[in-house]
Amino acid sequence: MPGFDSIEQLRDAFTAQRYLMDEGLATVVFLAQRLRKPLLVEGEPGVGKTELAKALAAASGAPLIRLQCYEGIDVHHALYDWDYPRQLLQLRAGGSAPLYSEEFLVRRPLLEALAQPGSVLLIDELDRADDEFEAFLLEFLSDFQVTIPEVGVIRAEEPPAVVITSNRTRDLHEALKRRCLYHWIDHPDLRREVAIARARLPGVSERLAEQVCAFVQDLRWLDLYRSPGVGETLDWVEAFHTLGREEIDAATADRTLGTLLKERDDLERIRGKGLEALVERAEERAAELPQDGASSGAA
Amino acid sequence: MELRVGLPDRRTGSPADGDRSPGAAAPAAGAEADERPPDQAILAASVAFARALRELGLAVSVDSELVFFSALAELDVRKQADVYWGAHAAFVHTPDERAVFDTVFERFWAGDPMTLPQRGAEHGESDARMGGAQHGGEALPQFQHEGKAASAVDGDKQRATRDIPSAEGDQGASNQQRGVLAAWSARETVDDRQRLEYNHDELAALRKLAEDIKRAAPLRRSRRCRPARGGHRLDVRRTLRDSMTTDGEAFRLSYTAPRPRPRRLLFLCDVSGSMERYSRVLLASLKAAVGAARRAEAFVFATRLTRVTRSLDGHDLERALEQARATVPDWSGGTRIGGALADFNRTYGRRGFARGAIVLVVSDGWDRGDPELLAGEVRRLQLQARRLVWLNPRPMGLDQQPLAIGMRAAMPFVDDFVPGHDPRAVAGLAQLIGDLGGQRPQRRPVRAAVGGA
Numbered sequence: 052m053p054g055f056d057s058i059e060q061l062r063d064a065f066t067a068q069r070y071l072m073d074e075g076l077a078t079v080v081f082l083a084q085r086l087r088k089p090l091l092v093e094g095e096p097g098v099g100k101t102e103l104a105k106a107l108a109a110a111s112g113a114p115l116i117r118l119q120c121y122e123g124i125d126v127h128h129a130l131y132d133w134d135y136p137r138q139l140l141q142l143r144a145g146g147s148a149p150l151y152s153e154e155f156l157v158r159r160p161l162l163e164a165l166a167q168p169g170s171v172l173l174i175d176e177l178d179r180a181d182d183e184f185e186a187f188l189l190e191f192l193s194d195f196q197v198t199i200p201e202v203g204v205i206r207a208e209e210p211p212a213v214v215i216t217s218n219r220t221r222d223l224h225e226a227l228k229r230r231c232l233y234h235w236i237d238h239p240d241l242r243r244e245v246a247i248a249r250a251r252l253p254g255v256s257e258r259l260a261e262q263v264c265a266f267v268q269d270l271r272w273l274d275l276y277r278s279p280g281v282g283e284t285l286d287w288v289e290a291f292h293t294l295g296r297e298e299i300d301a302a303t304a305d306r307t308l309g310t311l312l313k314e315r316d317d318l319e320r321i322r323g324k325g326l327e328a329l330v331e332r333a334e335e336r337a338a339e340l341p342q343d344g345a346s347s348g349a350a
Numbered sequence: 351m352e353l354r355v356g357l358p359d360r361r362t363g364s365p366a367d368g369d370r371s372p373g374a375a376a377p378a379a380g381a382e383a384d385e386r387p388p389d390q391a392i393l394a395a396s397v398a399f400a401r402a403l404r405e406l407g408l409a410v411s412v413d414s415e416l417v418f419f420s421a422l423a424e425l426d427v428r429k430q431a432d433v434y435w436g437a438h439a440a441f442v443h444t445p446d447e448r449a450v451f452d453t454v455f456e457r458f459w460a461g462d463p464m465t466l467p468q469r470g471a472e473h474g475e476s477d478a479r480m481g482g483a484q485h486g487g488e489a490l491p492q493f494q495h496e497g498k499a500a501s502a503v504d505g506d507k508q509r510a511t512r513d514i515p516s517a518e519g520d521q522g523a524s525n526q527q528r529g530v531l532a533a534w535s536a537r538e539t540v541d542d543r544q545r546l547e548y549n550h551d552e553l554a555a556l557r558k559l560a561e562d563i564k565r566a567a568p569l570r571r572s573r574r575c576r577p578a579r580g581g582h583r584l585d586v587r588r589t590l591r592d593s594m595t596t597d598g599e600a601f602r603l604s605y606t607a608p609r610p611r612p613r614r615l616l617f618l619c620d621v622s623g624s625m626e627r628y629s630r631v632l633l634a635s636l637k638a639a640v641g642a643a644r645r646a647e648a649f650v651f652a653t654r655l656t657r658v659t660r661s662l663d664g665h666d667l668e669r670a671l672e673q674a675r676a677t678v679p680d681w682s683g684g685t686r687i688g689g690a691l692a693d694f695n696r697t698y699g700r701r702g703f704a705r706g707a708i709v710l711v712v713s714d715g716w717d718r719g720d721p722e723l724l725a726g727e728v729r730r731l732q733l734q735a736r737r738l739v740w741l742n743p744r745p746m747g748l749d750q751q752p753l754a755i756g757m758r759a760a761m762p763f764v765d766d767f768v769p770g771h772d773p774r775a776v777a778g779l780a781q782l783i784g785d786l787g788g789q790r791p792q793r794r795p796v797r798a799a800v801g802g803a
Contacts, residue, residue, distance in 0.1 A: 058432070078425070078435035085424040088417065093445070123573030135590040142598045150594070181574070220702035222660075225443075229413045232439035235448070276696065276730075316726075 070106035089213035094236035097280015104173035104214040118160040120180035151201030261337035560638040566784030569610040581605030620713030622652035622685040651690035652683035688724035715757025
């Protein structure tokens with residue numbers, strides 16, 4: 052994986068992948084890459100934790116290997132397994148190749164990440180896996196090597212860049228956190244969110260993007276049960292755009308609100324508050340933003 | 351093997367470390383060395399910085415310090431933002447620690463001596479170190495509102511009154527006051543209040559309770575399988591693997607069955623004034639449950655919610671209890687059940703703490719808040735829980751309805767209501783958990799509109 056020489060360079064490379072990061076995140080990603088430490092990112096759903104790993108892979112031209120964690124995940128799903136049917140065939144055919152050799156090894160994501168030099172390994176939603184798996188991972192992350200009894204030690208020529216995400220449904224083990232660099236990703240501020248919307252949805256009018264983002268920013272202060280993430284903002288912008296709107300209006304907002312809010316209580320609350328007032332405020336805030344160029348360049 | 355590159359070098363303060371950072375570190379060190387403070391000074395300041403963080407309750411390990419030192423070698427130490435984020439990545443491990451970190455970092459950057467800062471009093475964060483780091487300022491509703499109201503939408507008055515229920519009136523004011531005082535004062539005040547003492551017999555009873563709960567905890571089927579003779583799913587891999595010993599003939603079929611795991615137990619206990627005579631024992635029971643069931647979570651509330659799982663999770667029974675007790679600022683305070691449950695739903699609940707869990711609420715249902723708010727939050731909690739159980743020390747009224755208004759409001763959304771349960775009858779708790787079982791309770795579909803949510 053080609054490295055980044057400075058934080059600015061890293062940020063530009065990410066921007067080229069249409070992933071706009073703030074200073075803090077850029078610094079941490081830069082450090083993770085330099086110090087060869089796994090990066091543990093947490094944050095509200097929809098702030099772009101998984102996207103970060105994807106963008107990192109794309110920006111550094113490395114293959115992305117993803118391990119989605121779930122309850123009950125074990126070594127055979129994460130690391131390696133033997134291809135028993137093929138071994139059996141080999142046995143029956145009377146072949147001479149040793150049965151427990153790399154030939155019959157099925158590589159799962161972690162092993163794959165060791166085998167492919169300079170890859171980006173995304174361990175997604177680690178909090179969903181059980182404690183036992185976390186303990187196993189701890190070992191893997193500290194040495195980047197794996198012992199398979201029949202084959203021997205497999206070591207990474209160049210350790211992968213590791214991004215771990217967690218939704219904090221449970222506390223991760225302290226020992227794991229100690230080995231990682233930690234970063235909490237916040238929702239982007241208004242300018243950055245507008246910049247993200249414009250980068251991701253190039254066909255959309257600037258006004259619309261600004262107004263929708265201003266609207267969503269306000270919602271995030273309301274302590275809803277489920278605050279909309281960036282992904283939902285993008286969906287909402289797209290919804291307006293698809294319906295042929297150039298700017299936000301209360302009637303359309305009302306009809307498409309389900310794109311943004313997915314809890315009945317939240318929907319009722321926002322509707323009860325009066326969409327007109329919210330829309331009006333969003334329009335005002337959007338109008339205060341500096342025009343073009345400045346907003347996208349800053350992020 | 352490259353993982354720990356050059357750490358010893360950096361400890362002695364030489365940033366120009368050979369093998370993979372020549373581009374960044376070397377020229378900077380060469381050309382502008384005179385502009386930088388000497389490495390030794392940086393090192394000393396960093397060590398003091400880490401120590402100050404540790405004193406304020408952050409879990410700063412030697413590993414984190416080493417990470418920070420090596421980060422400094424990669425960064426431009428003259429840029430505040432770079433150093434800030436480098437230190438942040440190394441030392442901060444949960445978002446709740448950020449307030450404390452920011453305060454200390456300011457001092458570090460300004461070159462101030464690393465004496466104990468004013469415990470972040472200006473943030474109302476003084477219990478970030480007391481509350482097992484979970485709580486930070488988030489449980490202080492009054493501060494939450496100050497921050498948010500400023501930028502919230504105009505005409506948002508409706509919401510401001512929702513979280514501080516209107517019915518609170520007189521009593522509410524003093525409760526709020528109490529919360530502030532408790533949060534602002536340091537640990538000493540907590541120690542001043544009556545200590546929880548447990549005698550020998552009680553401690554023994556608690557150990558027994560822990561054992562009983564371990565045995566009684568309902569199981570659920572996990573997705574992990576184990577080999578089982580009576581299982582129903584054919585374990586193809588195992589069968590094939592075994593067949594290799596018999597030259598590829600599968601003589602013996604192996605089966606698997608889902609491995610049972612204990613279901614998560616979630617306790618939400620009322621420790622307000624009206625529950626005072628039970629709360630001492632309640633806390634002890636929580637300790638037993640947390641120690642017994644690996645996936646138990648314990649919260650207590652009076653005017654606000656406190657997570658005590660972590661402080662209870664220790665080997666020394668008495669110390670754990672004392673510690674947990676110290677983290678609860680509103681012990682024997684007023685009651686806002688609705689508000690506390692709303693806190694839970696919004697923070698931990700949203701992160702899935704109650705999903706699939708057996709939720710046990712222990713409260714007498716005397717709520718000074720808005721009954722509608724309470725009903726709405728209990729309903730929300732029920733929707734997430736596998737089973738919502740409410741243990742109420744008070745008996746039913748003559749009409750077979752609970753006496754407290756709050757309790758009546760919550761009743762429709764409770765799967766199992768256990769009136770007249772005295773938490774002091776410690777052994778009863780394990781029995782009760784055992785009797786519950788893990789089955790999904792029969793529930794009627796939720797009515798279209800509930801309260802004024």
